[in-house]
Amino acid sequence: MIEARNITRTYRTHGAFTGPRTVHALRGVDFTLPKGGAVSFIGESGCGKTTLGKILTGLETFDGGELVVDGTELSGLTPRRRAPYFRRIQMVHQDPYSALNPTRTVGQILGDPLRMRAKETGASRREQEDRAAELLELVGLQPDGVLGKYPHQLSGGQRQRVVIARALTVDPEVLIADEAVSMIDVSMRLGILSLLRDLRERLGISLLFITHDVATARYVGEGGELHVIYRGQVIERGPTDRVIQAPVHPYTQCLLSAIPVLRGIEEPGPDRLVPLASLDERTDTPGCLFAPRCPFATDACTAERPALVRLGDGAGGADDPGGADGAAGADDAGDHRHACLHPEARHVVAVEAAV
Ligand SMILES: Nc1ncnc2c1ncn2[C@@H]1O[C@H](COP(=O)(O)OP(=O)(O)O)[C@@H](O)[C@H]1O
Ligand code: SF4
Ligand SMILES: [Mg+2]
Known part of the structure; x- marks a missing residue:
């Protein structure tokens, strides 16, 4: 479970033409993401959605507030002590084209994190291979058809499924999907969205869904909470259906x-x-x-x-x-x-x- 309390993030930049500038990317964001639950953030470009996703995965720092993961407040911990908490939270980025190393096959892309994980779990080589095949099936891909392929031999939808399978190699409790279908062909979007819904229902994975599109937030975030964010401030939030209907x-x-x-x-x-x-x-x-x-x-x-x-x-x-x-x-x-x-x-x- 994740609890974010009053998270703020301010950037101070100094452009050659613009001079000093302060950007309030997040202004006191609060939410609770329970196990198997869904929280969606919706807002236009530049409102702070990706910054929030990065903070929750440890890729970005925050300068105010508290982030509590499974009962532990993370801002007081050293980066090393924080790392295991952030590993429970995996991000699926917008762009499946740049998210995968073009020189590695799907088998290698999944094999690398599974091998790292095996250092903790003691899984044998055979068990790692079985797990890779199992994860590919879970995300709707035929293992035999894709294990030896390189990313450029796959469609955008298939690549995004591989990205999701890779995120699942570490058995995360939370998936953060940041505009996860916006760069994918329209015909394949629904498949990815229903996969995300499915992972929530079948594996009890919590979902933080970031989007600029109401229809996808409604579909994936059904039964969850919707937060509408404007220039870093949540200006409306509530049960997803409620906010959309009224x-x-x-x-x-x-x-x-x-x-x-x-x-x-x-x-x-x-x-x-x-x-x-x-x-x-x-x-x-x-x-x-x-x-x-x-x-x-x-x-x-x-x-x-x-x-x-x-x-x-x-x-x-x-x-x-x-x-x-x-x-x-x-x-x-x-x-x-x-x-x-x-x-x-x-x-x-x-x-x-x-x-
Ligand atoms: N590293 C950074 N340095 C300076 N400004 C940034 C940085 N990252 C994001 N911002 C600014 O913070 C605001 C929110 O950005 P972002 O979280 O990417 O929004 P969104 O994902 O909703 O489009 C934007 O005004 C953006 O320009
Ligand atoms: S009515 Fe006033 S408070 Fe409400 S959104 Fe408009 S300007 Fe803001
Ligand atoms: Mg973004």
């Missing part, structure tokens, strides 16, 4: 709106987001991070940043009805939270940036 934050509503409207054909109106191109995304105002794009922003929204509160508890504003306009109240909403002063059911659509 979103209350304008940004979530925008993500869920089906058709982006082309600027010029239809200008922003009361339910249109302000186009991204008109903004300096680096500017951090004291108020709601979404206020510069939000068609419902009031003066109060720019004064103070709304905290994530339970639907119905109010976000500091007077109009958090928890039941207005079809949005359910706290009682039947599960633990549905939002960071908006004016949460309610309404229709918001995205506007494409001007080109």
Whole structure:
């Protein structure tokens, strides 16, 4: 089980043209991922999703908060003591083309980590080979057909299955899938997504699913929790179906709106987001991070940043009805939270940036 408490990550960069710059990649992210459970993070590019995945696999550090894996808080441990905890958490990256060494066969790609593992388990050579075949079958590949092949001889979908099989060689408790199907041919995506669902159901592996796509989050994260992240801050979260069916934050509503409207054909109106191109995304105002794009922003929204509160508890504003306009109240909403002063059911659509 993973518990992330108030995880923050800030990057300070100094570009030749941009000068010094502070990027708040994560601003206090909290979640609990139980055994066999699923937590999905959804948000547009640059909102901090990959940073979160890297922190959870030990590939990136965090500068605030706590990360608790199976009851042990990791930030106080030396890198060496942390390593066994991070090994329980494996990442499936976006790009199956660069994730596999092109000079190694599938048999060698799986054999290397299995041999390392055998130093602990004492598994014989034969047992390692059997395990490699078993893992390939588990991910839906015919061992005889792929063991001697190189990555370039496989399709994108097959490669991603090999990546998943390799992650499973260390018997992880958690898989982190970061945009795991976005670079795969559309015809093969569903197969990979149902494999991830299957691993959760059959092996009890927990899944942290990172995506920009609502439909995949809904399919893979069914029965789990959905977190909507905007510029490093979780602005809405709750049971996946609940958030998708009755979103209350304008940004979530925008993500869920089906058709982006082309600027010029239809200008922003009361339910249109302000186009991204008109903004300096680096500017951090004291108020709601979404206020510069939000068609419902009031003066109060720019004064103070709304905290994530339970639907119905109010976000500091007077109009958090928890039941207005079809949005359910706290009682039947599960633990549905939002960071908006004016949460309610309404229709918001995205506007494409001007080109
Ligand atoms: N190593 C880094 N140095 C500086 N900025 C970074 C670094 N990694 C990520 N960032 C910045 O942090 C923000 C979040 O990035 P990322 O986690 O990759 O977002 P996502 O995966 O949602 O697209 C972006 O603004 C990105 O430019
Ligand atoms: S707090 Fe205000 S600006 Fe922010 S999303 Fe809600 S209505 Fe919009
Ligand atoms: Mg990313």
